[in-house]
Amino acid sequence: MRTSLRRMLVRFEGVIHGWLVRNSITALRISLGAVFLGFGLLKYFPGASPAGNLTVSTISILTFGLVPDTVALVGTATLECLIGLSLLVGRGLRVDGVSPCRGTARHPVPTRPPDRPAVQRAPPARPVLVARLAL
Numbered sequence: 001m002r003t004s005l006r007r008m009l010v011r012f013e014g015v016i017h018g019w020l021v022r023n024s025i026t027a028l029r030i031s032l033g034a035v036f037l038g039f040g041l042l043k044y045f046p047g048a049s050p051a052g053n054l055t056v057s058t059i060s061i062l063t064f065g066l067v068p069d070t071v072a073l074v075g076t077a078t079l080e081c082l083i084g085l086s087l088l089v090g091r092g093l094r095v096d097g098v099s100p101c102r103g104t105a106r107h108p109v110p111t112r113p114p115d116r117p118a119v120q121r122a123p124p125a126r127p128v129l130v131a132r133l134a135l
Contacts, residue, residue: 026090033087040080043073 042049049055052073059072067075086092 029087029090033084033089035084036080036087037084040077040082040084043077043080 039049039051043052043055046052055076056069056072059067059076060069063072
């Protein structure tokens with residue numbers, strides 16, 4: 001009886017493992033999109049977002065107080081909702097927008113000493129909007 005239960009559990013584990021191998025990136029994209037969309041929607045309602053004050057104070061510091069608080073909060077909420085919807089739907093993941101670092105991913109600065117031969121590496125397959133925002 002124990003061996004049949006063990007075989008059944010091993011087979012079940014194999015099925016789950018196979019599903020995760022095929023769908024883990026999609027599940028991660030969807031869950032991250034839900035988080036972005038959720039926090040973005042909360043920012044539209046005053047006092048509902050736990051990160052609303054942090055957002056307003058950060059943008060106020062970064063812009064030297066030139067951007068009003070409501071504009072900063074609504075702009076951040078809109079951007080977060082667009083990123084979340086893009087991740088949930090799976091469309092628009094390659095949008096560049098206006099990036100000051102445009103093209104640097106394709107032509108990185110060499111970090112190796114000049115006496116060593118270069119290692120050939122493939123360029124990144126899909127730049128993601130979230131990664132571009134971090135630059």
